[in-house]
Amino acid sequence: MNEIIQNTIQTAQVESNDYTYPVFIADETGKPDLIASSLIIEVDGEAYLVTAAHVLKEVLNVGSPFLIGVNTKYLTIKGEFTYSADKPNDNFDIAFVELDKDIIKSNGIKVLPYHKLFQASGNKPHIAFAHGFPNSKNKQGKALRNTTAFRVKGYAYGGVIKEENIEWSKFGKDPDMHICMSYANTSDNNMPTQPRGISGGGLWVVPHVIKDLDLKLYGVFIEYYKNDKVSFSTEIRQVVHFIKHA
Numbered sequence: 001m002n003e004i005i006q007n008t009i010q011t012a013q014v015e016s017n018d019y020t021y022p023v024f025i026a027d028e029t030g031k032p033d034l035i036a037s038s039l040i041i042e043v044d045g046e047a048y049l050v051t052a053a054h055v056l057k058e059v060l061n062v063g064s065p066f067l068i069g070v071n072t073k074y075l076t077i078k079g080e081f082t083y084s085a086d087k088p089n090d091n092f093d094i095a096f097v098e099l100d101k102d103i104i105k106s107n108g109i110k111v112l113p114y115h116k117l118f119q120a121s122g123n124k125p126h127i128a129f130a131h132g133f134p135n136s137k138n139k140q141g142k143a144l145r146n147t148t149a150f151r152v153k154g155y156a157y158g159g160v161i162k163e164e165n166i167e168w169s170k171f172g173k174d175p176d177m178h179i180c181m182s183y184a185n186t187s188d189n190n191m192p193t194q195p196r197g198i199s200g201g202g203l204w205v206v207p208h209v210i211k212d213l214d215l216k217l218y219g220v221f222i223e224y225y226k227n228d229k230v231s232f233s234t235e236i237r238q239v240v241h242f243i244k245h246a
Contacts, residue, residue, distance in 0.1 A: 005209055009127060012215045013156040016204045019112040019217075022133040022152050023055055023200060024074060025064035032067055032074055034152060035059075037132035037201035039220065040099065041112045041236075043243050047099045050239060051200030052222045053083040056095040069152065070107050082246045091172050093222040094234050096243055118205055118216030119237040125205035128181055129158040130221045130231060132201025157198070159183060161205075162230065171225065177238050179203060179219045183229045199223070203233035 019039055024032035035058060038051040049068070059066050066077040083095035104111060118125075131154055138152045159181040166180050173180070181203060203219035206212070219233030 005127070008206055008209055008213055009129070009156075009158070012127065012204060012206055013129065013131065013154075015215050016129075016131040016156065016202060017154045018110045020131055020133075020154055020201055021049075021109075022069040022138075022197075023051060023059075024067040024069065025059050025062055026067065034133060034135060034138055034197060036197055036199050037154075037221075038068055039112065039200070039202050039217070040109060041117065041217065042114045043240055044114075047101070047104050047109075047111045048096045048243055049077060049099055050094065050096045050220055050243075052220065053090055053093045053095040054222075055200045056081055056083050057086075070109055073107075075103075075107055082242075084242070089172055091174070092177065092234060092238070092242075094220060094239055094242055096239075096246075112217060116214070116216055117236045117240065118207070118218045119240065123207075124161050124163065125207050125216075125218070126209045127158075127206035128161050128203065128218070129156040130181065130198055130201060130203050130233070131156045132198030132221060134197040138197065155198075156204075157183070159231065166230070171223075171228075171230075171232065173232050177235060179233045179235055181231050181233070183224050183226070183231045 021038045023036040023038050025035055026032055036055040038049055040049050067074045079097045081095050081097045084090050084092040133152050133154055162180045168175055198221050201221045202217050203221055205216050205218045217236050219235050221233045224231040
């Protein structure tokens with residue numbers, strides 16, 4: 001069973017990387033700087049780039065174009081983003097923009113199909129992990145070789161979905177809107193001490209290691225608390241509702 005679980009985790013992490021894209025801003029010299037992660041998902045037959053609202057605000061605050069990395073190249077995302085409330089404590093913390101089909105096709109962008117969004121309630125998933133592009137693991141000197149190409153690596157951090165004994169009000173979170181996951185070691189036993197860059201990435205789950213091995217996106221990673229060893233993601237069903245009713 002342990003071998004099955006380990007193989008499942010490795011396969012799932014590779015698959016999650018297909019739909020996760022690093023986010024860059026152009027610094028004062030014009031050189032892109034890795035700051036966060038994003039996801040591209042399908043909703044009602046359309047493709048949407050989704051990230052955390054605080055990621056978008058960081059881009060806007062420095063006046064940079066919104067850049068993502070696709071197949072080792074930088075791609076400027078154009079269009080008007082929709083994002084959650086512009087206030088200091090935005091606990092929903094989601095931003096999205098619809099992507100043109102021509103951009104998807106011409107850049108070889110992979111879009112997560114709608115059926116891969118985990119929107120069902122019920123039993124706790126067997127496997128859960130956050131995936132993104134942490135700065136602590138992607139040193140800028142190695143990640144940004146020049147202004148036309150990049151090399152970064154996605155990392156996954158495993159944990160356990162926590163539904164009990166959580167002081168939701170302490171963290172300003174809502175159990176009907178958010179998912180709490182323990183903030184544990186990576187699969188190679190590296191503690192993610194500074195996971196800046198995972199924001200906007202995915203919280204992924206494998207529902208059942210015997211009955212349902214199909215990787216699903218459960219939420220969008222928005223925040224972690226090092227001292228409490230927990231992280232929070234906004235549920236993907238809430239993100240889908242936000243997209244549909246914006």
